[in-house]
Amino acid sequence: MSEPVPAFAVGQRWLSETQPELGLGMVEAVEHRRVTLLFPATGERRTYAADNTPLWRAQLAAGELLRDLEGRDLTVVDLLEHNGFVTYLVRDSAGHEEPLPETRIDPRLRLSRPQQRLRAGRLDSDTWFRLRVQALEQTARLATAPTRGLLGARISPIPHQLHIAAEVADRHHPRVLLADEVGLGKTIEAGLILHRLLLAGRVHRVLILVPEPLLHQWLVELLRRFNLSVALFDRKRVQALVRQGANPFESEQRILCSLDLLTEDVGLADAVLHADWDLLICDEAHHLEWSPEASSPGYELVAGLAAKIPAVLLLTATPEQLGRAGHFGRLRLLDPERFGDYAAFLAEEEGYAPVAELVTRLLDETPLSADEQARLDTLLDGDADADGSSAEPARAADTDEAAGELEAAGKPPATEQCGATSAATRERQALIDQLLDRHGTGRVLFRNTRAAISGFPERVLHPARLEAGADADDAGADNEVDPLDALWAAIDDPQGLEQDPRLEWLIARLRELAPAKVLLITTTAETVLDLRRALLERAGIQAAIFHEEMPIVERDRAAAFFADPEEGTQILLCSEIGSEGRNFQFAHHLVLFDLPADPELLEQRIGRLDRIGQTETIRIHVPYRAGTPDELLFRWYHEGLDAFSAHQPAAPAVFWEQRETLQALLSDPAPEPAEIEALIGEAQALRARLDTELAAGRDRLLELSSHRPARGGALVQALEEEDRDPTIEIFLTGLWDAFGVEREPGPGGSLVVRPGAHMLQERFPGLPDEGLTATFNRQHALAHEERRFLTREHPLTRAALELVTGSHLGTSALVLTQDKRFPSSALLLEAVYVAECPAPPALNAQRFLPPTARRMLIDEQGQERSVEIDPDALGGKCLRPRRPLARALLQAKSKVIEAMVTLAEQEAARETRALREQAGAQMRAQLDAELDRLRDLARRNPAVRAEEIAALEAERDALAETLANSRLRLDALRLIAFA
Template sequence: MSFALGQRWISDAESDLGLGTVVAIEGRMVTVLFPATGDNRMFAREDAPLTRVVFNPGDTITSHEGWTLEVELVHDRDGLLSYEGVRGDTGENDTLRETMLDHQIRFNKPQDRLFAGQIDRMEYFVTRYLSQHQRHAMLKNPLRALQGPRAGLIPHQLYIANEVGRRHAPRVLLADEVGLGKTIEAGHILHQQLLSGKAERVLILVPETLQHQWLVEMLRRFSLRFSLFDEERCIEALADCDNPFETEQLVICSLDLLRKKSRVQQALEADWDLLVVDEAHHLEWSESAPSRAYQIVEQLAEAVPGVLLLTATPDQLGHQSHFARLRLLDPDRFYDYDAFIREEQSYQQVADAADALLARRPLSEAEQQALAELLSESDIASELTTIQGGDDGARDVACEALVRELLDRHGTSRVLFRNTRSGVSGFQGRELNLHPMAMPKQYATAMRVNAMLGGGNASQKLMNQLYPEKLYQEFEGANGTASWWQFDPRVGWMMEFLKANRSKKVLVITSKAATALQLEEAMRTREGILASVFHEGMSILERDKAAAFFAQQEGGAQVLICSEIGSEGRNFQFAHQLIMFDLPLNPDLLEQRIGRLDRIGQSRTVQIHVPYLEGTAQYALLRWYHEGMSAFTETCPSGHLLHGEFGDRMLALLSGDQDEAALEALIRATAERNAEHKAKAEAGRDKLLELNSHGGEAAAVLVTALEQADEDTDFISFMLKLWDVIGVAQDDKGENAVVLQPTEQMLFPSYPGLPEDGLSVTFDRDTALSREDFQFLTPAHPLVASGIDLITSSDTGSTNVALLKNKALPAGTLFLEMIFLVEAVAPGEVQIGRFLPPTPVRVLLDKSGKDLAANVSFDSFNRQLTPLNRHTATKLVSASQALLHSLIKQGETLAQEQLTTLVAEAELEMTRQLGGELSRLEALKRVNPNIRDSELDAVREQVSLVSAHLGRAQVHLDALRMIVVTPE
C-alpha cells in the first residue's frame, strides 16, 4: 500500500469511525486519525485493513464546511487528490482537496461502499439476500405465531388460538376442562397479539400460588419474558417511576396485590392492551353484593380493551356467577340475568338443528323449516337441495356450511369457548393400582409416644397418619440421620417396583420436599437407582435441569421425585407410571398430580400406584377419593364442590378414631352427589358451544399446515448458514440438538438472545416437548429475528464482486446483480407485514441493461460464481465505474416499476382479507349481538391505515454484486 500524509482512508473493520486522515508514516507503520470520533489507529503498512477513499466523476461529495460538490475531474498530485466540479450551494466551479472532505462521511449505500472498495465476502452477500427472503416469508406467514410456541399441535387449542388471537382486543372466556390446556390457549393468544403488534402491554392476574407457574410457562413455551410484581417489587420500582406498573410491558401479579386501593388505581392508569385473569371462577358475584375481587377485575375490564378470563369450572359458584363473568366481557350484551336465561333456553332448538346437520343425512320437513327460520336472513335453498339429493361429498360441504352459519349467528360462541374430555380425543385413560401394607411398629410407637406427650390433638393425629415419616424424623432430631426409609414398607415396595421396571420412566410425587430428598438418597444408596429431585427450594434453572435429566432417554434418570410443587406446571406425558407416595388433602391437588401424565399427548394408559398403610387415615382418604369421587380413574371437575360440601366431615372422620359405618355413609353420600353433578353437567352441556370450541375440520386443516411447516428443512439450512456467517460456534449434541456458543470471531459484539455461556437448541417439536432445557427454534423465535436483524440492519453483505467462468461468454463480460428492498414503514398495530412486508426485488442486468432476473434464478446463478480477492475486485470496480453508474440508474427504474406492482398487489390482498372480514362481521352484527362495534371500527380503521401506509411505500438499493466473466 502506498501512503501519503493527508490521504483519506476508511477502516474496513470499523467503518463507523468515519473518514480517517494519514497523520504519520514511520518505518513499517502508518498512523490514521479519525476526526469524527477522535480516535487514532496505528497499522502495519503492508497489510493494513484500510481502503483508500477515491471519488469519481459523477459522485457528489461534501466538504467539512457542509457544502457539496458534484465531481467532474479528479487530479492526483504527489499522492493527494483534488476534486474539481460544481458547488451545490453557489452553482460555481470550485476545487475540493481530499484533506478538506467531511470527516463524517459514511459509506452506507451499497454503491458507495462498492466504489470505496468496501467489498464483502461472497457468502456474506448470499446470506444477506437469503435473510431478506426469510424475513419476508416470516412476516407473510399467517401461521408463524402458532408455529412458534413449544407446544403440541393440539387441534382444539390451535383452533381457539387462531380464532381469538387474530381479533382486535379479544374479550373471551376460556373454560376448557382440566388437562385440555387453557394456559396454552391463553399463551398462544398473547403470543399472536404481541407478535402482530395488536398488543404491547399485558397484565396477568393469577392466584399467588400460580404466579411462578405462569412466569415459567410464558418464558419456556412462548419466549415471553414477564415480570413478577409483588409489594416489594412495587416499592423498588418507585425509584424509576411514580407508577410501578409502567416500568414493565409484561406483568404478572396476584389479585391480592391489587386489594390496596392505591395499587388498583396504579394498575388502572397503566394503559394495558390485554388483561388475563386465571381461576376466574373465584370471582364471586351477586347483583347486590359482588366480591371485592370481582369489583377489582370489573374496574380493570372496563379500562382494558382486551380481556381473557380462564376457568375450568364456569358454573362452580353457580350459574349466576357464570353470567357475571360474561358480564365482565361485555356488560352491554349481558345486561340482565333473566334475559340471559331465556336466551339460553332458545339454544336447544339451534343445537337440535346442528345435530341434524352433523348426521350428514337428508332432513325432515320439520328440520328444514327450523333451519329456514333460524337462518331467515340467508338464502339457504341451494344448500338444502344439496343436502336432500346431492352426493356424499357435496352433502358434507353443504352441512358444514350451514353448521358454521348456525354457530356464527347463535349462542355465546364468540365470547365463550369450552371443550370437555368427552368431546376431545387424545386421552388414553387411567388405571389405579393399590398396594396395601402393614403399619411399621416404629411408626405406631412414635404416634403412641407423641400422644402421651400431649401432641395428639385431632389435626396433628391426622397429619401423623397421613405423613408418619415426618413425625418419626422429629423424634430423631435435626441432627439425626433419616432412618425411616430403612423400615418404611412403601420405600421397600418402591425399590422393588423400580428394579422390575428399569426401562420405564417413573414419576414419584410426595407432599414434602424433605421426603423427596430422602427418598432420592434411599434409592441411590440402597439400590443405585438413578433419580432426580424436584422441589420448591430449587431455582428455576435447577428445576429445568432436573426435569431435563428425567426426560433424557439415554443415560437420564429413571425416576423423578417431586414435592407437591412438582404437580404444578410441569408436564411429563412421555412417562406413564405415577407413584403417589402419599395423598394430598385436596382433590384438586390430586387431579393436578395425575394431570402431569394424563394429558393430551400421552400415548399409553396412565398407571397410578398408591402404596398405603392399612388401618390409617391414608386408606380412608384413598377410599373417599376413589369410591366417592372416582378421582383416580376419571377426571373429577366437581371435586372442589364435593370437597366444599363434605370436606369438613371427612377431616373430622379422619382425625378421630376410625368409624367404618360413618366412612361408608360419607362415601355413599359423596358418590350420590358426584353423580348428580355429572348428570347436571351433561344435561347442561351446550352442544353449540362444544361444536364451536373444538374447531372440527378447520382445526384439522390448521394442524396439517403446521405439521408441514415443521418439516421445512430449508429453514434449518438457512439458520445454520446464518450462524456460520455471524461466527456462532455450533456443536451437534445429538438428540436433534445443536449447542450454540458465541465466539471472539463473531462479526458483531453480541448476539441478542444468545447467552455468553451458550444454549442448546432444537428444530424438532417432539424433542422440544420432552427436553425443556432445549430452546425450540422456529421462524417465530426471537433468536431467529435477532440474527436476521444483525445482518440486514448492518452493511454486512451489501457488496460483492465475483467471477463467472463460462466459455460461452466473452471474457470480460460484466453483469450487475442488484437487490432492492420495497418497504412500507408503519406502527406494529397496523400489521403492514400481512400485506407488504420488506420485500426483496432482484434485478440482474447485462452490460446493455437487459434484465435477466426472470430467466436466471439466484441459486442457479450463484452456484456458477467463484469468489475474487478484494484487491483485484477493487481494481475491476474502478475500471468499470462509468458503466456501473449507468446500470444502477437503470436498475432503480426497474425497481420502481416493481414497487408499483407490489403495492397494487398488496392493496388487492388487503381488500380481500380485511374487506372480507369486515363484510362478514357486518353481516353477523345484524343477527348476533356478540359482535362488538369496537371490532367493526378496528377493522375499518385498519383498512384506512394500511391503505395510507401502502401509498407511502418506497424502494431502495439494499445490496449489489458485480460479476465479471472469465475463461475456464
C-alpha cells in the same frame, strides 16, 4: 505483475475498509511511499504503506445524498474530476445548484448504500451476501406465515389449541373466556395468544394475575414454552419499588403478580389501576365471585382493570362450577354492555336450543323438514326467500374461506385431496359454520371438553393395600390437628418413614418396573428429601428431586437427569407445587405416595402425565395403609368419584358438597363403617346426578365453535411443514460459521453452541457466554426442556436475522466466475430489493406487503434475466481478498456498472407501482369482506362489539394510506464478472 500504487494527493477524501467507523479521511501527507490521513470525525491519524493500503477512494454518483460542513443536506447532480480532485455539482432543498469541493463534505459521512459501497470498493464476502439473502427470505416468512406466533412454542401441535390461539389473537382487542377442561391446555392457549400478539406488535404492556401457588408455574410455562420472560412481582419486590417513590407497575413491560397481593393492599390496587396496560390475563377466574347482590374484592379489582384495558383473557376450567350467576359475572367482565342483564342472559340461552338442534341434524346429515328449513333460513338471513336462495352466496363464501385456510397452510382443499367430497357435504359444512358464527356465546367463550376432544390416554389403577405400621394408627388421633396434616404426619417424620410400609412397597415396585421411568408426587418438599435419603440408604436407589424450594437451575438439572433415557435416574420425586408446569409425558408410571384431600389437586397430579398427546397408557400406583385416613380417602376417590379411571368434571362440586363430612371422618380416630359407606354412597349418587346435568346442559354450539377441525387441522399441517423445513437450520449454522461461533454435536442429536475465540464482535446476540445446548427438532425439544428449541421465532434466531439485515454485512459483493452462456469480461448485476412499508407494527401491513426479497439479474444490455437464470447457481471466486484486482475491475467498468444500477432502479420503480396496487386491492378485498361479515353478525349476535367494527374500519383506512407509500428498497448488490 505488481499492482500499481494508488494516486494519492493532499486533500483527497478516502475511506478505511477495515475501520469504516472512522468516517471520511483526508490525505494530509504523501512521502516515501507512505500516506498519512486525518479522520476529522474522530480526530485520529493513520499512516499507511501507499502500495498496500486498506483505503478506498470516496466518490459519490449523481442522485446520491451528502452533507456539507455547514450541515446542509444536498443532492449530487454531477461531478468533475481534475488532477485527482473531485468537485461535485450539488442541489439544495430549494433547488439551487452550486459547486462543492470534496474537501467541504462532512467527515462523518458513511457510504452505506449498496451502490455507494460497491463503487467505493467496500466489498463483503460472497458468503455474507448469500447469508443476507437468506436472512431476508427468513424474515419475510416470519412475517407472513399462518403459524406466526405458534411456530416457536415448545408444544405439541394440537388442533383445538392452535385454532383458539389464531382465532383470538387475530381479533382487535380480544376479550374472551378460555374455559377448556383440565388437561386440554388453557395455559398453552393463553401463552400462544400472548406470543402471537407480541410478535405482531399489537401488545406491549401485559399484566398477568394468578393465584399465588401458580406464580411459579406461569413463570416456568412462559419461559420454557414461549421464551417469554416476565417480571415476577412478589411482596418483597413490590415494597422495594414502592420505597423508590414511583408506581411499581410502570417499571416493567410484562408483570406476573398474585391477585391476593393486590386485594390485600389498597395502595397497590390503586397503583395497578393507574398504570397503562394493553393486555390483562387472569387465571383461575372462577375465584372471582359475583352475584346480582354482591361481588368479591378480587372481582371488583379485575372489573376495574377490565374496564380500562383493551384486551382481556380470563382462564377457568370450571366456568359454571359456582353457579350460573358467577359464570354470567365473568362474561360481564369481558363485555358489560353485552352481558348487562342476568335475566336476559338466561332467557337468551334458552333460545340457543333450536340452533343447537339444527346443527345436530346437519351434523348427522338428517334431511330437514320444511319447518326446519324455514327456521334455518330465518337464522341465516332474516329476509331470505322461501327457498333460501339468498343465503347461497354466503354459503359459497364460507366454502371458499375453508378452502383458503387449507391453501394458506400449503394444502389443497379437501375436494382436491380426496376427490370424494360432494357439493352437498360442502354446503352443509358451510351452513354449520354460519350458524356457529352468528349465534351463541362462542365469540366470547371457548370451552373444549375431554368428551369432545380425542387424544387422551387410558388410565389404569394399581392400588396397593398395606398393613399399617405401629405409628400409623395414631395418625388422626388428635382432633386438634388439621386432618390434612394428620395424613402426612408419619411420613414427614424421618423416624416415621422408616416404619412406613409404603417405603418397602416403593422399593419393591421400582425394582419390578425397572428400567421404566417413574414419577412420584407427594405433598411436601420435606417428604421428597426424606424419601430420597431412605431410597439411597435402604436400597441404593438414586432419585432425582424436584420441589419448590430448589432454584430454577437445579430443577432444570433434575428434570434433565430424569429425562435422560440412558444415564438418567429411574425415579423423580416431586412435591405438590414442584410438579406444576412441567412436561413429564415421556414417563408412564405415576406413584401417588399420598393423596391430596381435593380432587382438583389429584387431577393436577395425574395431569402431569395424562395430557392430550400422551401416547401410552398411564399406570397410576396408589399405596395406602389399611385402617388409616389414607384408606378412607382412597376409597372416596376410587369408589365414590371414580377419579383414577378418568377425569371427572363433577368431582370438585361433590367435594365442596361433602367437604365438612369428609374432613370430620378423616379426623375421627375410629370412624363408624356405616358413616364411611354413607359418604361413599352419597358421593356416587351426587356424581351421577351432576354428570347427567352437565351432559344435558352442555352447549353443543359452544363446543363446536371452540374447536373448528378444518382450521385447526390446517394449522397443524402448516406447523409440521415448518418443522420439516431445514432452511432456518442452514441459515443459523452458516451464520455461526461466518461469525466465528463454535458448534459441535451434542447428546441425543442436539447441538452445543459456544462463543468463539475470534468472533467478528465480542458477543453474538442471544448466545450466553457459557454457550447453550439446542435442537431444531420439536420432539427432541419436548423431551428435553433444558435445551433451546430453535425455530424461526426463537429470540436468538430473530436477533441473528436482525444482526444481518440491520447491518451492512453482505450489501455489496464481487465474484469472478466462468459460464459458457457469457463471454469473457461480461458482467451481471444482481440487485436485491426488499418491499418496504413504513407502518406501525400494530397494523401488521406485512400480511399484505411482506418484506420479500426481489432478486433481479441485469445484464450489460439492460435485460432482466432472473427468470432464466438462478442467482443461487452463480457462484465463483470472491474478489474481496484480492483488493487490487477488484479495484481495477470496478474502475474499468464503472460507467457500465452505473448504467446497470440505473436500469435496476427503473425496473424497481415499475414494479413498485404494481406492488402498491396489488397490496391495496388484496387489503381492501380481505378487510371489506370481514367488515361486511362483522356488520352482519352484529345484527344477529350481540357478542360482536361496535368497538371491534370501528377498530377494523380505522385499520383499513390507515392501511390504505400506508400501502400507498410502500416501495421496493435496494438492499444489496452483487457484481458477477465472467472470466
